[in-house]
Amino acid sequence: MTAALKTTVKAILFDTFGSVVDWRSSLIADLTAFGAARSIAADWTALVDAWRANYAPSMDRVRRGEQPWTKLDDLHRTTLEHLVVQFAIPGLSDADLDHINRFWHRLTPWPDAIPGLTRLKSRYTIAPLSNGNVALLLNMAKHAAIPWDMICAAELFHHYKPDPETYLGAAALLGLAPGEVMMAAAHNGDLRAAQACGLKTAFFPRLTEYGPHQSRDFAADAPFDIIASDINDLALRMGC
Numbered sequence: 001m002t003a004a005l006k007t008t009v010k011a012i013l014f015d016t017f018g019s020v021v022d023w024r025s026s027l028i029a030d031l032t033a034f035g036a037a038r039s040i041a042a043d044w045t046a047l048v049d050a051w052r053a054n055y056a057p058s059m060d061r062v063r064r065g066e067q068p069w070t071k072l073d074d075l076h077r078t079t080l081e082h083l084v085v086q087f088a089i090p091g092l093s094d095a096d097l098d099h100i101n102r103f104w105h106r107l108t109p110w111p112d113a114i115p116g117l118t119r120l121k122s123r124y125t126i127a128p129l130s131n132g133n134v135a136l137l138l139n140m141a142k143h144a145a146i147p148w149d150m151i152c153a154a155e156l157f158h159h160y161k162p163d164p165e166t167y168l169g170a171a172a173l174l175g176l177a178p179g180e181v182m183m184a185a186a187h188n189g190d191l192r193a194a195q196a197c198g199l200k201t202a203f204f205p206r207l208t209e210y211g212p213h214q215s216r217d218f219a220a221d222a223p224f225d226i227i228a229s230d231i232n233d234l235a236l237r238m239g240c
Contacts, residue, residue, distance in 0.1 A: 005182070005225060006239045009200055011174050012120055013129035013152060015161075015185035016137065017055075018209040020117075020128070020146065020231070021107035024048060025211075030103040042089045049213060050086070054079040059131060059160040069158045071133035077101045104132075105139035109146060110206065116231030118147050119240040127152045129170050129183065131160050162193030171199070184234060188221045195222070202226040202234050 017023050031044040058075040061067050080101055084092055092100075120126050127148050128137050133155040141148050152170040159165035171181045178198035185191050186206040195201050201224040205217060220227045228234040 002226065002237055005200060008180060009124065009182045009238070010176050010180045011125035011127065012182045012184055012202070012238070013127055013170055013199075014117075015183070015187055015190050016128040016130035016132060016140075017107075018206055019184070019186040019204075020113045021109050021140065021144065022206075022209070023052065023104070023107050024209065026107040027051070027103055030106070031100065034100065038091075040089060040091070042087055047083055047087050047089075049210075050083055051076070051079055052210075054083075063160050063163060071155050072131055073101065073104070073133050073136055076104060102139075105136050106143045107140055109144050110230070112230040112232045114145060114147070116233075116235045119232070119235035120238060121147050121149065123240050124182075124238070125149045125174065127170075127174075129161070129166065130154065161190060164193070164197045167194045167197040167199055182225070184231075187217055191220075191224055192222055195224070200225045202228060204228040204230050204234060 014020050027048045028045050031048065035042055035044055058079055062070055077097065080097055084097070117126055127150045129152045130137055131154045132140070134151050134153045137151050137153055140146065152173060154160045154166055156173070157165045157169040159169070167183065168178060171178045174181065179200065182200040182202055183191055183194035184202040184204070186204055186209065188203065191201040191203055203220040203224045203226070205219060207218060208214065209217070226234060226237050228237055
């Protein structure tokens with residue numbers, strides 16, 4: 001099957017938050033440094049976990065039509081405003097909140113991500129297919145030297161994953177049939193949705209994405225086309 005994939009697949013799209021970049025450790029580090037510089041004592045780790053816990057529910061409100069299309073940066077900002085009140089963090093201006101919100105634009109890749117993506121880029125078109133908006137993903141790539149060929153963002157389709165419009169829209173942008181595109185991610189649900197749209201799929205685990213709160217995605221739970229240990233291993237299996 002892998003030999004056939006090498007010739008069939010023309011592009012590999014990657015989930016980004018958690019799959020390519022370590023959002024949790026990055027945000028905790030940036031917020032801890034921010035708090036220290038401003039002499040603000042807060043449970044920054046708990047705030048980060050709560051921020052991420054609101055990620056899917058905030059997008060689901062958009063997906064259900066309960067609010068008009070709203071890009072992820074703005075969803076994150078609204079959640080942050082509520083969390084600052086919830087965690088009783090005083091003295092933050094709108095400029096401070098904007099600055100903190102942009103920490104999502106500078107997340108650090110997992111150690112295997114850049115070398116693995118660089119190898120895959122030699123043979124395939126590579127891009128994120130992320131719920132992040134274009135500016136967020138572009139700034140992240142510039143900050144971390146992620147070697148994307150292009151940016152595929154939910155913002156382009158006004159739909160959030162796992163809506164099929166995201167997977168099919170990305171394939172259409174690339175001028176490819178769904179079966180010529182592979183979705184690669186550390187999240188089973190993302191891959192099952194892509195698979196249902198006819199995309200090829202590759203799973204690799206991120207066992208510490210949620211730190212001590214990790215409760216899922218320890219292993220593949222469906223017959224995906226490739227099950228790898230990380231992005232370097234995916235590159236090896238895809239002939240790079």
